[in-house]
Amino acid sequence: MPKVQADDMTLRVQEVLDKFGSPPLAETPLAKKACSPTPEGVLAMIIDAMLKSRPVQHGLSQRTVNHLIEVGYHDVNKLSDSTWEERTDVLRESGYNRYREQAATNLGALAEFVQEKYDGDLNNLLQQGRAERDEVGRLVKDIKGVGDLAEELFLNNVQSVWPSMTPFVDSRSLKTADEIGIGTDVEAIYDAVQRDPMKMSRLANGLSTVRLEYRQQGISI
Template identity: 30%
Template sequence: MADRSDRDRAVVRALLDAHGSTYAEEAGIRLRDTPQPLYQLLVLSVLLSARIRAAAAVGAAQELFAAGLRDPRRMADASWQQRVDALGRGGYRRYDESTSTQLGEGAELVLREYGGDLRRLRDAADTDAALRRLLQTVPGLGPTGADIFLREVQRVWPRLAPRLGGKALQGAGRLGLPEDEEKLLRLAGDADPAALSAALVRAALDKSIAEELAAGSDRG
């Protein structure tokens, strides 16, 4: 049992070292509990919701922000074509037209319902389940996108932490780790749950990560 625990801890450490950046970090979002970065995370979560490579979603988010569309007012004021063009530059071409519409409508909703500040959305929900439901009123943000947002925002919304989620547990299974949130958190020690979740999700989405870690273990 001790050998198995030591092996699992080593796998978690290697996973975090190689793949422990959050998707927000990858997109260049300096996540804080303030309106602009929270909105940027919402945009990224919408983009990651589609059946498209995560790298394309991250690239599209970077292009939207580089075009100045960093807050809901600027996103709403941009033309549909400006949003399409930014998405295309990021490689987000399969869903660029429908997503442009969703981003515009979502920005309008955030402005109308929450004054552009997603902390008001958080404060309007008295439970995590209610928060998840409110997030899904944003166009383009279904259950998958809501889960992405909640996993990443736990870093600055402590009431949500620790949270890994179903996709992270799938990644744990692929790596031969316990598919149990409490056990995984213990194996990770004092590691950031948002980083652990992102790393496990990457393992769920990319089988080469399991092969990479297995090869590293064999060399060790």
């Protein structure tokens, strides 16, 4: 693709933000509380990434994330106190069936991991990773059920509250950005959002929406 002109790229970035950009956990009960790095919010972002990284229909995984938060599983103590059977029932209620048993196991392992390694707060992982994105990403993948894609989805969101992770766009969304004329220069994209970590997170999520809903052809200036 030819080099993207700065003005055109900025216009396309703004269009994605205006039409599709959404902050982390926007469709969940935590939507209004996800703008600060609370232990509950960061844990919810990991749960969100774990479920959405599986080959499951996006709407179903979103409903499941919502339900897990509704029952309080973003609280590491409540998640720790839950049984495998209880987690399985909650997932079943959401219709999350294909990977239900594996997800129930992974959620239990997540609670144990966060409690034992990070004193119940994943913000301590940021400190252990010296606030360096590559190191934080490596540590995040120590969590059972978090692979490369889940790591990227987590970084999309957590950069809004861990600014040292910015600028970041997951690899699939960066491909979408190239397809719709934004390009793949992440630093230039960051400039186009006024170097605002929350806007960068919203843009990454917006690009995911464009890809998931096959709207590439609808982005035109």
